[in-house]
Amino acid sequence: MIYGVSLSLVLALLWWVLSGYDKTILLSFGAISVIITMVLVFRMRILDRETAPFYRLHTLVPYYIWLGGEIAKSNVAVLKAALKPEIDITPRLVRVPVQAETDLSRCVFANSITLTPGTVTIEIEDDAFLVHALDSAFTSPDGFAEMNQNASRATDGVPS
Amino acid sequence: MMDALSLVRDFVSIAFMAVGIVFVLAGAIGVVRLPDFYTRMHAAGVTDTLGAEMIVFGLMIQAGFTLLSAKLLLVGFILFLTSPTATHAVANAAHRAGLNPLLSRHQPPHPGDDPEGGAKP
Numbered sequence: 001m002i003y004g005v006s007l008s009l010v011l012a013l014l015w016w017v018l019s020g021y022d023k024t025i026l027l028s029f030g031a032i033s034v035i036i037t038m039v040l041v042f043r044m045r046i047l048d049r050e051t052a053p054f055y056r057l058h059t060l061v062p063y064y065i066w067l068g069g070e071i072a073k074s075n076v077a078v079l080k081a082a083l084k085p086e087i088d089i090t091p092r093l094v095r096v097p098v099q100a101e102t103d104l105s106r107c108v109f110a111n112s113i114t115l116t117p118g119t120v121t122i123e124i125e126d127d128a129f130l131v132h133a134l135d136s137a138f139t140s141p142d143g144f145a146e147m148n149q150n151a152s153r154a155t156d157g158v159p160s
Numbered sequence: 161m162m163d164a165l166s167l168v169r170d171f172v173s174i175a176f177m178a179v180g181i182v183f184v185l186a187g188a189i190g191v192v193r194l195p196d197f198y199t200r201m202h203a204a205g206v207t208d209t210l211g212a213e214m215i216v217f218g219l220m221i222q223a224g225f226t227l228l229s230a231k232l233l234l235v236g237f238i239l240f241l242t243s244p245t246a247t248h249a250v251a252n253a254a255h256r257a258g259l260n261p262l263l264s265r266h267q268p269p270h271p272g273d274d275p276e277g278g279a280k281p
Contacts, residue, residue, distance in 0.1 A: 017234065
């Protein structure tokens with residue numbers, strides 16, 4: 001129920017932000033389209049914590065801010081590696097162990113690795129990710145473990 | 161008073177966009193210079209994370225507290241969610257197709273160092 005309410009609120013907000021209308025008749029069209037969407041979502045039975053992860057915003061937003069800092073740092077590192085007058089890199093393919101309770105947390109962790117420049121998740125396995133790194137400087141196990149811990153704390157609420 | 165405020169706003173937004181353009185340009189240079197497919201992908205990642213987000217943020221400062229700014233925030237957010245998915249899809253396709261990454265140390269000789277291997281006149 002809480003998922004349904006939060007999803008309809010977010011859909012209504014999205015409709016209003018994208019259209020910017022304030023006339024009653026147009027707003028009621030928006031309300032009708034939100035209702036149709038909710039009927040479809042209920043019929044498809046896909047409403048769960050993965051389709052409406054909004055009640056996790058208070059932990060997800062700080063996580064994404066922390067991730068933004070990490071992205072900025074590794075952006076500068078990739079920039080230095082790519083613009084050096086004499087390129088000197090050692091690309092690495094590493095297997096990163098993953099501790100995740102749920103698929104949502106695995107997904108957030110994998111996307112965080114890919115979003116950080118210099119490392120890309122290329123294969124998902126049962127308990128590990130295959131990660132390609134631009135240089136051996138990007139493959140510190142501590143960094144991956146910290147990101148894994150923060151990701152699962154942000155999505156599941158329990159540090160694993 | 162209003163003029164000074166809008167001047168400051170212009171400067172801040174121009175600074176953000178200029179940094180974004182530097183990142184986009186550097187990403188493009190990296191795509192050309194790096195040796196193989198996977199390493200080039202990392203350089204492209206610079207373009208669609210910090211480069212794009214900086215430019216969107218600069219435009220948001222330019223727009224101020226308006227509906228346009230909220231739309232730009234949505235653009236930045238959706239970019240933040242979709243670009244790793246696209247990068248992973250491309251990398252995974254290359255891996256499944258059997259493209260082996262270069263894993264040794266890559267240090268090309270400088271063209272000025274040895275006349276035989278470098279730029280020929």
